[in-house]
Structures are given as structure tokens and as C-alpha cells.
Amino acid sequence: MAVSVETTHAPHQHDARREHHHHTHAHQSQHLGGHHLLQVEGLGIGFTMYDPGEPRFFKARQLFVPVIHDLHIAVHRGEIVAIVGASGSGKTLLADSIMGMFAPNAQVSGNIWYDGVKQDAASLAALRGSSIALVPQSISHLDPLMRVGRQVWGRGAGDKHARMARQRELFARYGLPEAAARLYPHELSGGMARRVLLCCALMDAPQLIIADEPTPGLDPALAQVALADFRDFADAGGGVLLITHDIELALSVADRVAIFNQGTVVEETSVASFASPHTLAHPFSKALWHALPEHGFVAQPVYGEEGAS
Amino acid sequence: MTDKAQQLQGDVRPVRRVLRLPRVFSSPFGASALFVARQLLRFALLLVAVSIVAFVLVSVSPIDPVQANVGQAAYLNMSEAKREQLVQYWGSGTPIWERYGAWAQAILHGDWGTSLRFNAPVPDVLAPRLASSLALMTSAWLLSGVLGVVLGIVAAVWRDRWPDRLIKGYCFVLASTPTFWLGLVFLVVFAVWLGWFPLGFSVPIGVSASEVTLAQSIHHLVLPALTLSVVGVANIALHTREKAVDVLQSDYVRQARTRGESTPSIVMRHGLRNLALPALTLQCASISEIFGGSVLVEQVFSYPGLGQAAVTAGLGGDAPLLVAIAVLSAAIVFVGNLAANILYGVIDPRIRTRRSSLRVLRRGELLAEEAGERRPDA
DSSP: OHHHHHHOOOOSSOOTTOOBTTBOOOTTOBOGGGSOSEEEEEEEEEEEEEOTTOSSGGGOOEEEEEEEEEEEEEEOBTOEEEEEOOTTSSHHHHHHHHTTOOOTTEEEEEEEEETTEEEOHHHHHHHBTTTEEEEOSSGGGSOTTSOHHHHHHTTOSSOHHHHHHHHHHHHHHTTOOGGGGGSOGGGSOHHHHHHHHHHHHHTTOOSEEEEESOOTTSOHHHHHHHHHHHHHHHHTTOEEEEEESOHHHHHHHOSEEEEEETTEEEEEEEGGGGGSGGGOOSHHHHHHHHHSGGGTOOOOOHHHHHHHO | OHHHHHHHHHHHHHHHHHHSOOGGGGSHHHHHHHHHHHHHHHHHHHHHHHHHHHHHHHHHOSOOHHHHHHOHHHHHTSOHHHHHHHHHHHTOSSOHHHHHHHHHHHHHTTOOOEETTTTEEHHHHHHHHHHHHHHHHHHHHHHHHHHHHHHHHHHHHTTTSHHHHHHHHHHHHHHTSOHHHHHHHHIIIIIIISOOSOSSOSSOTTOOGGGOOHHHHHHHHHHHHHHHHHHHHHHHHHHHHHHHHHHHTSHHHHHHHHTTOOHHHHIIIIIHHHHHHHHHHHHHHHHHHHHHHHHHHHHHTTOOSHHHHHHHHHHHTOHHHHHHHHHHHHHHHHHHHHHHHHHHHHHOTTTOOOHHHHHHHHHHHHHHHHHHHHOOOO
16 A cells, blocks of 8 residues: 555646645645655654653653654755754754664554655665765764765775765765865864765765754755755765754755744745745744744744644 | 963963973984883882882891791700801891892892792792793683684673573683682693592602603693683683673674675674784783782692792792892783783874874875865766
């Protein structure tokens, strides 16, 4: 049944307002090969843990704590999809599961397709780094004791010289001086570090980039450059999943926005739908719209509404 | 407020200038010259302090060296003149500062004095003992270091699973085991029951020193070295495990994983690199522990080394020998710590105070900025 969901993709261009696979489309969204680049259907992740509220330490029972439930999201080729949600709401957990990295005590349900092929944990693990790459948040993701060049080479396919050549090519493309390869991470400026992390991600020419809060800590000009790099990548036919807590940033750079709230995506729609609250479907998205600075920072009692719906 | 703060800063600045070092020291060569000078001064002060403390301890010791070395019966039957002569020989009548002054004067001329107990020059007494002690301590030190780091990493990689539980259990049991007791157990099992190793000494009994082979020396070394290292392993393995767990949970290891690196590759590429520094600290700090442990182990195995000589000198009130051993062991521990300090800079570029790297950084940043501006818009 799940597979049949995937194969009903006959019209490659959808009407922007037509809901399809729990989402609506943007102008950029392409269904190359009749499928999504990444499709997550009904993902649920929870953890079994000992009851932390139990005062009798040795008698604590195991609890199942759901973090993500019934999550649907799709990334098309040629687009940037932003997942917007509060910090600490499980967005990074979603990134981890798309790359097949599960904690030992995690219980996972649902389906993930990559490029039209249904995946499991092992096949996702094989894809990560080569087809799916992560651009992490900060310089702490670089080994402090290894020269930058070696870190960018990594341990992927291809011989050393080919990888060195690829690294030089990427450094040239992203405006990093060749001497930067000889530096240690603590010798990099914030802007250089971000580009180095991007080069790490692009090393094996991935199709899908997951960017986990890539802009905090960068000044606005650098953030603009960073986002332009993602735009270039999407325009070249890749897909970008941008994880952020910043709705304004998401609206300015992404093609589609997925609103993440309380462990699930409540609405996944094109940025154009944010022009007016009437084109938004979910009460939480509407409340978010009203809370935007240009719409008067209006806080609405959204949780009450959600309980009623 | 800010005015006051500025005023305060203005007050402080000239003082700082006065304290700033002369220009000679600001060149890279000068910086290392300063480092060497500072370390040498520290080393000299340490040795002076250790020798004074050792002399004071000998003088306040309740042991009367004459009675201790001559024996109760012989002492009672001795003539007054003979006793006076012995007191003179052992120096137990002279005040401590006079003895220290005489010792210090002699040592400045390269004279380590004469061991009263062994009736021979101190260097002659110490040289063979130092050699066998160094062999014992070095092998125990290396063994515990390598084994400890390997066990610590294995435990961290298989954290909370059975290899980790096994290693942790082993470490907790050993960390709470007294060295001398473990030595006795090893003797009972390996020397008495199994008969694999000799019961004691560093050479076979009844063989002249020139005829002892290397294999025989090693055969005698195994049990004491094993005893010493097995206890040291626990400490190093537990510390390494803790640090390795931190490293494996770090952002850069997560990043390596997202790039598809396997766990063995992560441990080799990132783990060892980042564990080298804490391992080195531990390893150099454990020199003093191994030294302390060797005193007990040498006693249990009747292994003639520095530890045994220290016990003999202490119980016999043999001040020149005891002070020489104290100074020597302080020097070894000092050199170990100094080696760690120097190696930090070799391993960790962040500790290295190299101006050249700063220059590279500035140049790199300028180039990057330029290149960033020139980038064509896609």
C-alpha cells in the first residue's frame, strides 16, 4: 500500500494549490523520474527509557517516550524545503533518521524513500556521505587536531589524488584559498569554517543536502552567501532540506516550508501560501503567520485550538 | 562608570609595560630561550627543596643510625670511645644544617658522598640499582600505558555493552587492590604453583654478574613488571574510557559518521588523535605512581632496585644515599612532566604558540575575503 502511494506520480507538474502526498508544491518542485528525491511517510521515533520521575530508583519502569509521530515530508529536486520548528523539538532527530543514524534505544516506524527506492537503516547508512550529506551547524564539527584539507578529503570512494583534486576544485569554487587546506580549524574565520563544512558535504557530489541550522552565528551578509550556496545547489538539480527555527529565514530562502510542531509536520506548503493566513490550512501555521513581525506579533492561543480540532 | 573604568585601565597599563619582558624574549628564538631558562630554574629549585626535605626527614627520624646499623647487643658491649667514633662516622651528633651545608658543598663539586650503610660511594651503589629499576619501571610504564589506552578505547566503543562491563569491572577490582598483595598473589600462582617465574631477585642465584644473560634478566623482570603495570592499567583505562566516550559523542565524530565513516576508521582517524593529549598527561603523571609502586613491588620480589635501596637507606638513617635517591627520583618525575609539556605543543596546534600560524591565518582570511568578493554569481 505504501509503495502505491509512491507510484501515483503521473503528472510531473502539480497545480500549486492541489494537495498531494500531504503537501502542496512550489514552482520549483520537480518530480524527476516520477518520484520525489526524498519522501518520508508516517515516520515515528520514540525512545524507551527508565521513568525519570520515579523516586524509587531501582523500581523505575521503562517508559516509551514518543518524540516524532506521523511525520510526512517530501523533498523534490530543484527545491529548498525548510523545516521550521522550535529548538529542541526533535528536528535534529529527523535529520539523523534520514541518514540512518538511530540511537540504540530508539523505536522507529514509517517509510523513507530516496530517489524512488524504499530504504531501511542499512541502506540509508550506505547513502549517507555519498548521496545524502549533512551541513552541520558549527565549527565544532571539525576535528580540532586535523588539518582542514585532510578533513575535507574524508574517507569516501576514489583514490587520494582524485579526492585532493576535488577538494581544490571545491575550495576554488567557494572562494577558499589553497593555503586554507593547511590550516587547523581554530585558525579559520567563521565564514571560512562554514565554507569548509559545505565543501565536506559536497565532496562526494550528493543529491540531497540536509542543512542543520547552518546560519546562526554568521553575520547577515555571510548568512546570505551561505543561503545563496544552497540555492545554487538546488538550481543545479539537487534537493535541500533546511532545518531551522527561523521562520523568516525559511520564508526568504526556501521554496516550500514544513511547519514542525509537537513532533510532527502540521503543514507542508509552498512559501507563496504564506502570503495570507487564508491560504494556510493548519491553525498552528495561521497562528505563526499572525506572530510574524510584519503581521503585528500577535500571539494566539494555538494549543487550545489544536486540542479542539 | 566607564570613565572610571578607563581611568583604572589607564592606571594599570604602565605597570603592565614595566612588567613586560625585554625585547629579546619576543622573538620565537627568545621565547624558547625564556622557556628553557624558566624550566632550568624550576628544576634547580625543586632539587634544592627535595634535598632539604630529605635531610630534615632523616634528622627528625626517631631511628638512631648507630644503634640501627650496629645491632642492639653489639652496641651494649661497645666501648665509649668506639661509640663516639661511630657517632662521628654516621654524623648523628652534628646539627642538621651543618650536615646539609657539607653535603651541598660537596655536591656542587660533583661529589655525591659515601653511602654509610653500603660503605661505598653513592654513585657506585646507585648505578646498578638504577639500571634494574629503570628496566622494571619502563617496561611496567609502557605496558600499562598501551594496555590501558587500548582497554579504555574498547570500553568506550562498546559502551554499556558486555566488553565495557567486563573492562570496567576488571578496573574497579584492580584499582582497589593493594600492589603488594597482588605481588604476593602473583608469586603464589606463577612462581610457586606454576613455577613459570623465579621467586625473586633480578638475576639467578649463584651466577656471577658477568655470566647473566639478557633472557635471564627478562625472566626475572616479568612478574614484578606485570604486578606494577596491572595496577596502573586500571587507572589509565578508566580515564581513557571517560575521555574516549566524550570524543565519540563529540560533534566532529558525529560529522564523520554522517559522512559515512565506519567506527574503526573514526577511532583511528579522530579518536587516537584526540585521545593522545589526555593519554600523554596520564602517562607522564603515572611516572610518579609507578615510582611509588616500585618501592613496594621491589620489596615483595626482593628485586634490588632504587625502591629497595630507599627502604634500606631510610631504615638505616643513611642520609647521603636517601637524599641521592630522593633527588634522582624527583629529577625523573620532573623530566617526565616536562616531556609531557613539550609534547603537548607537538600534538595540539592550539597549544603551539607559533606566530607563523597566526600570520597564515591573517593571510588566509584576506585571501578568502578577496576571493569571496570576486566570486561570480551563479
